[in-house]
Amino acid sequence: MTTQNLLVELFVEELPPKALKKLGEAFATQLGDQLRAQGLTTADSVVTAYASPRRLAAHVTHVWLKAADKAVQQKLMPVTVGLNADGLATPALIKKLQALGADVSDPVATVAALRKAPDGKAEALFYDSLVSGATLDTGLQKALEEAIAKLPIPKVMSYQLETDCELPGWSSVHFVRPAHGLVALHGSTVVPVKVLGLKAGNSTQGHRFEARVSPVVLAHADDYAATLVQDGAVIASFAERRAEIVRQLAAAAAQVGQGAQAIEDEALLDEVTGLVERPNVLVCEFEAQFLDVPQECLILTMKANQKYFPLLDAQGKLSNKFLVVSNISPADASAVIGGNERVVRPRLADAKFFFDQDRKKSLESRVAGLDKVVYHNKLGTQGERVARVSAIAKVIGLQLSGEVKRELAPQSWIIEKDGALTQAADTAARLAKTDLLTDMVGEFPELQGIMGGYYARHDGLSDDVALAIEDHYKPRFAGDELPRNPVGVVVALADKLETLVGMFGIGNVPTGDKDPFALRRHALGVIRMLVEKDLPLELSWLLHNVGDPFGSLISPDRSKLVDELQSFIYDRLAGSLREQGYSAQEVDAVVSQGPQRLGDVPKRLAAVRAFTALPEAAALAAANKRISNILKKALDVDPHVSELLLKEPAEIALYAAMQDVTPKAKAQFDAGDYTASLQTLAALRAPVDAFFDGVMVNAEELDLRLNRLGLLKSLHDAMNRVADLSRLAS
Structure with missing residues (x-):
């Protein structure tokens, strides 16, 4: 008996694009694992995943029509329990054998068929049998059901299907999206499986508008991808479709010229790949007047709302051209281009309106409004939080001002004794959260900090303060850059320490995978600034001083709080160092000493x-x-x-x-x-x-x-x- 390749496809309505890649990989992996567990694949079998907006599929090579029979050895019970004094089977043994499906009609033959073997200090009875291997029909049915049950579905839908039995009626189906077709081909033979109320066949559907035929008939499991491209106008492979989008984006940017390049965004690329079946990249443009709006606003609205790829020039500045990944390829694309240009215009107009309106009020005039914004029910308003951050920033600034000059990687850090650093840090800390009250940040929360920097410059504040406001959330994620100037470092450090001390002080400590306030990320940010900027600040001194502005809001046992936070920070430090390539012994030797100046750790x-x-x-x-x-x-x-x-x-x-x-x-x-x-x-x-x-x-x-x-x-x-x-x- 020889093997054949297997193709399974589930044809559904449009799947959630952000989850498509994970769904496709999970479906194929689970299907392959289940077939392998049943002995229906060989050691050389290869599983290939396919995922497009309307299908999940898997191609598995070297699949048997029937798995090999397996010899099974099963321990029954001790001889003293299974056989009586005459050597005949006891009721307990007969019951056990009946449960295993053995023939017990002849008691003597039944006992003779068993095997005795030592089992520790005693002797036990063993039953040897040959279990028939699973057939592909039953094995694939089980594998399909398991694969569907274990899909990482973001949100399940419920829908009704008419039953195909003699009595008319409806049955409920629960799946990520309504399913309309099932293909199961072993070579060129349909495997008779059924799932989600669908019976397997050998035909599917292609592109909604551009398929050459409907339905698309699959002659052989190995013809799946090629037939879908030729007859269905669909690139079934997620990876191939993504690569094609990347290729077309680069080609379209080159066509625009002047060093233009599409903005890099892996998440956006994955999402767009999950939206189209056969990509067609088109160049569009908007009015140059919108470029007066900060480019972060325009880029975000184009990416988040429209799934467009903004084009940057050779200097990294936003141009008034952008790229659209269309799901259709008409001979004349002018209508598609015009439609996308019309759609984006109101979005950009909204951004310009928000920007113009926000600049009519200074950041300073918004400070009082923070008293009306709740930060945490146990820690007060944003206004109270800003007061704490300002106090912490002042303490840190004064401490750093004690040194005239210190070289800090990666830049030269100059600390003045005249209080300029402390004053600038106090101003930046007081204004850092005011952009939360602006229309632009209300529409695009991702721009908090960034817009504050723009509005600070419009208000005539110094670049040091504007950069500090813009950077005080940094580092926002692993690998993100640190604040660009000393004022920004002071404010960012104060902001993160205030969050850590406040949350630990009211008992909001991360447990397991749960970290709703991103305290691990805040701790890593503190570590990176202390280490990479080589700040002359001791950790316990910092934590003790950060607690003072909270007063009675947090735990009165400050020593215990500081010990808990230090332990938490050292744990994050140790993990970070191990990720950087240091051995566990090296890290343990240094971190176990509890070094207070984290800049000394490297x-x-x-x-x-x-x-x-x-x-x-x-x-x-x-x-x-x-x-x-x-x-x-x-x-x-x-x-x-x-x-x-x-x-x-x-x-x-x-x-x-x-x-x-x-x-x-x-x-x-x-x-x-x-x-x-x-x-x-x-x-x-x-x-x-x-x-x-x-x-x-x-x-x-x-x-x-x-x-x-x-x-x-x-x-x-x-x-x-x-x-x-x-x-x-x-």
């Missing part, structure tokens, strides 16, 4: 990585682990050492080496040269090894024991300034 990790490459590293890490265990058992140990109580040559030698090495290592640590500090400490390997070989730490004499513990405590403190080296021990 330097500490680099120092640890350099240390682990030294030949002394493994021995020192193991010794450090041993010292940690000794000190844990001894509890509170005074690091004081008396030279008069040093008796053994090895402890005298270790103390002398420490007197030479640890001051140098500490000076290097204080200077921020963590790599040199750890490398200096590597010289202690030999005296440390000799100490453990020749000295009894837990001496009977109390003064000797305490002195040796103090020596180890001093050594432990010196070795673990940069990182907990015991975490590097294997």
Whole structure:
């Protein structure tokens, strides 16, 4: 018996475009997995997914008409339970065999057919049988039902189908969209399966308007994609249709010239791919006067409302041309182009109206209105929140103003002592949320912050303040850029810290996958700014000071709150570092120390990585682990050492080496040269090894024991300034 390729298609009404890719992949994957589980496919079988606006399909290679029979060995029960004293089957055994479908008409033959084998300390009865493999008819029926049941459907629809039985009536069907056709072909043979009230056949429907024939008849499973293109004017493959759209977008942009290129948006591309069956990209344009509106507004309205691809010029500025992905390809496309141009015009006019109206009121005049906007029922209004953010920004600005100049990657950061930073940060923080009250942000919430920056410039505010207002939500997502100037960093840091402290302070802590206030993202934003900008701010100091403006609104146990938030931030930091390629041991060694200046973390990790490459590293890490265990058992140990109580040559030698090495290592640590500090400490390997070989730490004499513990405590403190080296021990 040879295999044939299988094609299954479910023809439905228009599927949700944003979910189409996931639906297509899930349908094909589940179908293939179910067939494989039943032994109907081979190890070489390949599953290909198809998904267009009106169909989900899967092509599976090397599918058997019938799965191979399987030998099944089943343990029944202990011999003492299954057989009586005469060796005949007990009622319990007969009942068990009947449940398995075995022939029990002849009791003697029944027992003779069983096998006895050791099972632990006892002997058990086993029943060996040959189970017939599943047929494709039954196997595909089961696979289809499972695949449909497990589809990640965003929202289920219910509709009625007329029953095909003798008694007339209607039955309810629940699916993502009403289904109208089912194809199931094994080679060129129809597999008689039924699902969603539909019987399988060998024909489907093509493009609504441009199909060459209707219905489209499929002669063979392998002809599916080619027949749909030729007779149905449909590109069934989601990936191929997407690639064709990308190709046409690039070609159309090149046709426009002047370095034009379509805006890149993967989500929009996926959604448009889910809207068309055979794409046809057309160039349209709108009146140049609309370009006076901020391009973010125009781009958003074209993408979100119309699913258009705006065109940018070589400098990245929006042009007055855009690209439409049409689902039809008429000989004369002028009517389609004109229709899309007419549709977009009112949208752009609305954006221009909102922009013009919003500029009639200054941001400052909108501040009072924030008192009428509820932020959280336990944390007050947006006005109260803005007051807290402003207070936090002022504290951070004053702290940073203590340093005259500091180089911060990736830019030079200049901190003035005249209070300019603090004043600008206070202004930006006070105005940052006022654009929430504008018409433009009311229509397009995605533009919050961005529009505030435009309106701040219109109000005559400095670029520092305008950029800070625009950037204070950054980073909005993983990989997003950080605020572009010091004022923006201060305000963004204050905004995110206010959210974290406020939500933790009222008990809104993320649990599992649930994080409705995006606190994990806020924590990562705080981490990135502290690390990448190398800010001279200590984490516990920040968290303690952020809590003050809340007063009695949050938990009065501030120490517990700070500990919880620090732990939360360190967890996010550790996860982020592991994603960057650091090993779990390296990250654990550094983060477990709870470094307060997060900007030091990359330097500490680099120092640890350099240390682990030294030949002394493994021995020192193991010794450090041993010292940690000794000190844990001894509890509170005074690091004081008396030279008069040093008796053994090895402890005298270790103390002398420490007197030479640890001051140098500490000076290097204080200077921020963590790599040199750890490398200096590597010289202690030999005296440390000799100490453990020749000295009894837990001496009977109390003064000797305490002195040796103090020596180890001093050594432990010196070795673990940069990182907990015991975490590097294997």
